[in-house]
């Protein structure tokens with residue numbers, strides 16, 4: 001029998017995640033964290049356009065509608081795009097619940113069933129624990145229903161960074177555009193840099 005999860009998870013001793021006092025509460029439907037994000041942005045042509053809400057017990061639930069644009073084989077989702085969808089869902093959970101900027105350090109996926117074009121993946125994420133700047137989170141992707149069969153599982157390490165990570169490595173024009181739109185926006189919290 002294949003062992004999918006040979007390593008214990010989290011792989012080291014961790015503290016329970018400290019949910020931020022301003023974290024969105026259960027029932028909240030989240031806005032894209034960045035409108036040009038490939039995962040959740042509504043201004044990114046060809047993006048995954050995932051949507052996310054906070055469920056009970058701080059489980060974060062994202063949905064991903066699989067279309068022909070996401071194919072790897074005829075009528076089947078590309079594994080790399082599925083990994084992207086999980087990166088987005090996991091990162092959103094970490095960022096929204098801890099309200100600290102974090103980047104993916106490691107992302108591990110188990111593809112257990114093919115994911116057909118036309119299906120919806122219901123991705124449930126938990127932030128499992130933290131150790132210093134390291135944050136461990138895991139997710140399961142259910143096919144076509146909240147309680148559908150698990151097609152994909154993922155586990156990830158995120159590393160908390162300071163804002164300089166984005167300003168030092170990002171594109172200055174894109175950052176300027178973001179600052180401008182944040183100033184004009186009715187809901188400036190769409191990219192909150194004051195966790």
Ligand SMILES: CCCCC/C=C\C/C=C\C/C=C\C/C=C\CCCC(=O)SCCNC(=O)CCNC(=O)[C@H](O)C(C)(C)COP(=O)(O)OP(=O)(O)OC[C@H]1O[C@@H](n2cnc3c(N)ncnc32)[C@H](O)[C@@H]1OP(=O)(O)O
Pocket residue numbers: 033039087088089090091092094095096099100101102103104105106132133134157159161191192193194195
């Ligand atoms: C900004 C908003 C703030 C407010 C928040 C509020 C709302 C936000 C809402 C939503 C959230 C937003 C977005 C979420 C959506 C999508 C998420 C997508 C995320 C991504 O898609 S993001 C792109 C891909 N990502 C990268 O582009 C990272 C490139 N990379 C680096 O930038 C560095 O590599 C870095 C920073 C990772 C570490 O560098 P560093 O110098 O800062 O720190 P260092 O190396 O010391 O690592 C520290 C400790 O992590 C351990 N560690 C590190 N990496 C490891 C690995 N791979 N395996 C095992 N352990 C590892 C070390 O072993 C050490 O452990 P120890 O402390 O025990 O020694």
